[in-house]
Amino acid sequence: MPPAERLREVMPTGMILTSPAQLASYESDALGFKRFRPDAVVIPGCAAELIGVVRLLKDQAVPFTLRGAGTSLSGGPVAAQGGVVVHTSRLRRIEKISPTEMYALVECGVVLQQLDQALQPHGLYYPPDPSSAPSATLGGNVATNAGGAHCLRYGVTSNYVLGVEAVLLDGSVVTFGGPAGGRGPYRDDWKRLMVGSEGTLAAFTRLWLRLIPQPAxxxxxxxxxxxxxxxxxxxxxxxxxxxxxxxxxxxxxxxxxxxxxxxxxxxxxxxxxxxxxxxxxxxxxxxxxxxxxxxxxxxxxxxxxxxxxxxxxxxxxxxxxxxxxxxxxxxxxxxxxxxxxxxxxxxxxxxxxxxxxxxxxxxxxxxxxxxxxxxxxxxxxxxxxxxxxxxxxxxxxxxxxxxxxxVGGTLSGEHGIGNDKAMYMEEFVGPAGVAMQMAIPRAFNPRHQLNPEKIFPERHFASP
Amino acid sequence: MEPSVTPPHSSAPPHAADPLRACVHCGLCLEECPTYKLTGDENNSPRGRLLLWRAESEGRLPPDSWTDFYTDECVGCLACASSCPANVPYEAILKQARSTRVAAGRTRVRWPVALAARAVRIPRLFNAALLPLRLLRRLDLRPHPLIFPGKPAVAQSTADYARIMMARHRPTGPMVAFLTGCLMEALFREINFATVRVLIENNVRVLVPAGQGCCGALHEHTGLPGHKELAAQNHAAFAGIQVDRVVSNSAGCGLALSQSLTGTPVQDVLGFLSEIGVKPRTRQPTNHRIFVDLPCHLVHGQRASISESILDACGVPWEYAPNAHDCCGSGGVYNLNKPANARAILAGKAAFLDQLPETVSPILATSNHVCMMQWQTARSFIRHPFEVRHVIQLLDPEAAW
Amino acid sequence: MVMCCPAGTRLAEVNALAGEQQLRFPLVVDPAATLAEHLAAVEYASASARFGPFVDNVLGMNWRVPCGRLVRIGERVIKSATGYDLNKFLLHSDGRYGNAVDLVLRLRRRGGEAVRCILRGAHPAIERARISLLRSPWIHWIDVVDLVVTAGEPAFLYLAADCGRGDVAAFDDYFRQLSAASGTQLEATEALDYSLPKLSLKTVITAAPPLAGELVREHGGQARVLCASGVVHYLPPRNLPLLPEPTLRRLELQCLEQGGHSYGPWSPRRDAVAQESAWATTLESAWNHL
CATH class of the missing domain: 3.40.462.10 (FAD-linked oxidases, C-terminal domain)
Structure with a gap:
């Protein structure tokens, strides 16, 4: 655990929770019966503080997990291996809505319904509509590739992510894509791996989301x-x-x-x-x-x-x-x-x-x-x-x-694997599939310090 | 293939025995909660508080001062109850959590509040004690930022006034029993008088039952004892009389009274007036504009609203204040116990006033005196001058503005 | 509503097969070209206006990694939150991590009727029509909203939709209204013949039309703006073997600044920056030893 003074240094306006009764609420997501009590919870006050916290935590021998509103149903944003939960609830700024370019730039803690309300006067529409829309954050939506009732016609979250700004475990802040929704300076389309990665690759700070006209x-x-x-x-x-x-x-x-x-x-x-x-x-x-x-x-x-x-x-x-x-x-x-x-x-x-x-x-x-x-x-x-x-x-x-x-189906359509369905993954993708998949956290999060024991149970954090 | 549609296990019985377990932890309450939105701390949300209480009751969490802290942090606005898909009885659970904490000495209520909670149990004493304050208000002096302007009668009670007005105007319509309230009667009596005038003008017979007491909301909010006795007292005062409706002009008092008087219909006076139809006021065009803020205990507690017909009858252009369904931070005595939170919550709601054109004279209208007190405090940080009124005052035939 | 077929299948064959079930795979640039050729040249087709890019319409793949092993990627169902999205990452990865052998395509219903029109007029009128359409709920029902810019000719807007018989009149009405409101002239048209572009630029929707204009003004040929996608497909004149490297770099830079990029045969080779190179190497080495 990083000393509290260091945490306070990097997040002067943030909160640090360590008492058992302060950690209890963070034991689970909406899959309430599977409980993992974290050792600490930090609530950064702004994006700069979130970046500071991630940079500080990555150098500590402690696993950490990003959490939006915790409305997920598969045990994703919980401290399965203890450590620190980083709660993004205060990063709720809608930075830009562009009616001409048809996109929104939001902080990761913006709530889906908050965005919907902000789009209303512009006649614009962000279609993904998980039932948790009144509380769920867009960061969490992107992390789980959320769906909803209307994705049948309009598509799921991944169809609407133009860009992701993220803090990586090397401490860098990178932008994959952007308003144009392409690759930006990179050769490969890395944002495709970020969407649906359930917080196991990077900490999202800001998101560029594609908007469409409201159906009349x-x-x-x-x-x-x-x-x-x-x-x-x-x-x-x-x-x-x-x-x-x-x-x-x-x-x-x-x-x-x-x-x-x-x-x-x-x-x-x-x-x-x-x-x-x-x-x-x-x-x-x-x-x-x-x-x-x-x-x-x-x-x-x-x-x-x-x-x-x-x-x-x-x-x-x-x-x-x-x-x-x-x-x-x-x-x-x-x-x-x-x-x-x-x-x-x-x-x-x-x-x-x-x-x-x-x-x-x-x-x-x-x-x-x-x-x-x-x-x-x-x-x-x-x-x-x-x-x-x-x-x-x-x-x-x-x-x-x-x-x-x-019958040719898949394990999860919109909730994600989390730790609840991780145990089925090997059987589902097969040994070669596991090797293909596990290469991705190896590239971005090789020690599984970020959100361990999710998606694949073998993603276990071992301190160096 | 036809799936067998009937489950062999009929749905398990509702586990009413433990309302704490009804919460499915879905999180749909989070964004309704003023303290969660303010702090971003999930412990400071309905889901968080329910989890803490449940973990403690199941022995998974030892009693902890942080649990008590988060229990105190709740404004009690009940917005979470409106949004809860599982119908968790949050209000009852919160009251229980608070009263057991106060009884066990885990939570200390500040002495002025504790003193007030005792004093209101003897209305005569409370009215006498607040006489100097009534006098100051009468003289347009306001000793505290919570106290909004008004000119109450110093000596004459609402009951006396109602008797005189009834004798003078002899209305013939439906009969109501009027809950005059403790603080309303002791300090903001002019609103009670206005209520009597509006009711009688609309041909309603007004009865102010003797022996009525405080509704007990203060005790429920804070967890202090006394609510049961007050409920019994009000039951005795109201339940036996034959009236068409029991009315209250304060959303919070109305909610508390309705829970005391099982079987007797209690209604907010504005809701009652909108049912019977109200005489509209006609006014000269002014640059006034009414912004209506809805009390939480009306919207989420009584599941009612202030009807458009009532607001139209005020004779002044009106609109709902932005986020009118959200809490203003008053929460009974929350603004005394948690002034920083209360102010931050109000600051967010009141910010729109400073965006208004200078030519507009806004009137912030609501229907609960504690909300009015809370809004009055916004005058210390909102630059644009505004007045705070009870909606019934805007319908008052004797209104001076 | 899915179809699995080899990457070497021509789009015409895909649609002939799908058509037997009254279905279609709408993302077609050149019916004579194969799926693999499409995926190498473009990430979007005209019908992406309605159905999104190829990555949203290819659900899964049999993928051959460079070591020769065949791996199943993605799904056979239309919705998934299972594991990392390798499918979208690999689909246009240009052979670096292997190649698609078979593809699972998401099919759409075939309405049976095609409505098409061309809107011509002065630049401001065309712009009015384009902007109005992009902000209209009709955009969800129109397959093609392409601005076609050809050297020496006035630019025009090409609109096309697949719809049911009962809808034709409503579309015709809408096109007429759009034309009248924007001050453009409406013409009926047959389907335009398209071939795969040499260069594809992805940028924000407002930046794409000027980019297309600049390209054609300076180098001739034809540029098609997929208006709803912010994509420019460039088809050079016959006598132009390649755009000069500095031009390609400059065009790409313009896209890059908006988080876009260039793609296709003429797209300048881009080296991975150091950070990216480390990620790519990790993936390559893992996937080469499955």
Missing amino acids: KVWTFRATFLGIEAVSAAITHLATHVSCPAAIELMDPRSVAMVENSPMAVGLPAERFMLLAEIDGPAPLVDHRVDAVAAILRECGSDDVAFSDEPDIRAALWKARKAQGGLLGQISPDFLVQDAVIPKSQLAEILQFIYDEADRSGIPVATVIHAGDGNLHPNFLFDSRRPADVAAVEGLSKRLMRRVME
Whole structure:
């Protein structure tokens, strides 16, 4: 640990937390039951202080981890090996919004919703929309390549990162890319490796993000379906429909039942899948497609199709989907959400697999799905105080991951690997894949001092 | 293939036994929290505080003065409760955490606050003690930056005034029971009088039940004892009488009273007036402009707002103040206990006043006297002159401005 | 909506196959050129206006590292946050770390109808049209927003979209409105023939049109600005074997200052700076001994 005086020297306006009760809040991200208490937390007051802290810490025999808002679900920004957590919560300056060049320059701790609000008067749009948008930082979004419901049409975070300014472990501050979104003075496109690197390569200080015009008009559709066949057909039809839906979201009957058995009930029929879809665009293009989309939903077997372009009604249509995550806390002491992506054609089979395996393990499961891109979020409900529950959930996750690999899917669509899914990586990428992947931290963070034990469990920090 | 849709395990029962475990640690509260935004310290956020309390209750964290510190740091604005997808009962948990800390001597409440909390339990005494301050206000002298201008009656009580006004105007409409409040009655009585006038002008029969006491919000905010007794006292004063509504002109008092009077409908007076319709004021064009700030305990506590029809009726151009849904930093007595935080929170909200054109005379209007006191303090660092008013004063037929 | 095919597949073949499923791979510069030829010459195509660069549309690869070993990179699904993004890093790495053998392409629906037009007019009118379109929600539905600058001819804006039959009238209306509002003349057109450029410049969207103008004014030939991407594709006149090295360096420097770069056959060879050289060497040595 660096002496407190040294830390104070490099961050005169920052905060240093060391008491057990000050460290407790930093034990976990939104995967609350996996706790790793850091030895210290530092909160730099500005970008210069962040750079100073990284330069100081790199010379100490201590691992350290960058953390945005800590809303991630895979145990990424936690001190898995102890050491220091560097919290970027005070680096929240939007430095520039350029309506002519269509980009924003932000500090890493700017909150996604803060950017959205700042873009509103310019008629500009930054599409990635993870559910944590009200709190999540853009630095964290870039580190995990965050997605969200609307990335089906508009793409994920990596499609919007033009440049990354970062402090490296040699102490240098580098800019990969910039407003133009290219390579800048470098021969290779290093920013591609920075995006989605989960804080294991560098500490981001500032980000250049691409902006697009806001879609003019939005229609939201909600339909319920009795069977998986019917809803799968609807998803396939919608995904290839001329309206190019911006989002296609699915809640399974168990999730619907969960909402309907709660005070958040919205009156959905029980034991049904609920599908939400959104189409958007200029009014002359989008308005005349509304009937066609509703017709697809009905033809595929829904007798319960609601749709609207009114903001209030649209919010009501989304209500059950939005309520689902929070309800987990009201019915279960802990939950773990998986994030696999599968080919859409495998949806019915994988869902059945999840049900069978969960039922056999005695673990309740409620699944929500970014159906347009095959991104599954099964939520396993359990009590982390019961070791048998924890073992059951781990076994269940492992079997699901195997099955996902067999059908050509991937481990994580938008949450990242963190330390929660690191144990599946070797099986997923194979030995050659591990060697390919591990070369990257070797180039930037060879001792794994930055965020150890994430992405690959063998990324263990050994002090020299 | 048809997946079996019904789970063999019906959803596990809600674990209401331990509300602390309802928090899923999602973090959606972070950006709602004024102290998190101010400090960037996650311990100083709703999620952080809940985690500290839970870790302590589960024995994973020994009692720690830092936990007490972060418990005290909370403004109690309840914005987190509005944003919580898991409906964590934050207000109840916070009250519990504070009262157990005060009872165990882990947190010390500053003596003037503790003294006030005792004094308000005997309204007659409290009113008498504050008579000199009422007098000073009457003479347009303000001994403390928290005290906003106004000319309260020095001797006449709101109850007496209401009786006289009722006799004079004989309204015939719905009947309300009016909570006059402790500090409102003892110091800011002119707002109570204005409330009586506006209600009666709109044909409402106003009853000021005898025997009513302080709502107990002060005790709940600070964790001091006394709330239970006050709740019982108010229950006795209000619950038995037949009225259409119990009304309060202070968002925080209204919230606390509504929790004491189960079954009796308590409503903010402005909400009630907007339901029955209010006589609009017509005024000569001035360069006044109203900026409306919404009290947290109205928005997040009572889940209500100040309706546009009410604000339109004030007869002066109005708009919501920027970030009107965010806390001003008042938090009951938070601005006494944590003056630096309170000022920093207010500074962010009040900055817009200095951006206004010089020709504009802004009126900062809200509906909670503690918020008014807090806004009054902004006059020490905001250059642009502005006035602080209760919205009911803007509807007052006798308003002097 | 994915397709796996060898890197040597011509884009015309890719789209013939995809077309059987009413799908398409929209990033085509020259249908007769292969995927590998595209990836070596350009990072963006005209349809990047709507669908983004190649890196966003190539989901995965079988990659041959220099030691000869074949490694699976990336995904077969359209969304991933699994591990380091080698796929995007390697796709245009110019043979330094190996070569793509097979590619997994993200396909898009084929609307079946094509709407195309050309807007002509004085420079300010063209600029008005370009800027208005880039700020309009229509941009999300238009495949091509290219400013075509040819030596000795007035520059024009070329717009094209793939859409459904029911949408044609709406597009026509929009193009008419855009033309009227900007003071440009609207012309119907067939698809323009494109070939792979010799030089591709990536910069900010406002800097690309002047860069294209300068190139063509001084050296002739044709430059196409992919307006939404801030990219200039330069096709030199037949008699120009290569731009002078100082010119290439100067052009590249202009892009570099904005965090952009130059790419393609004529792009000047760039040596890694010391810091980068260390990273690259680490990767090369690891990947050569898999």
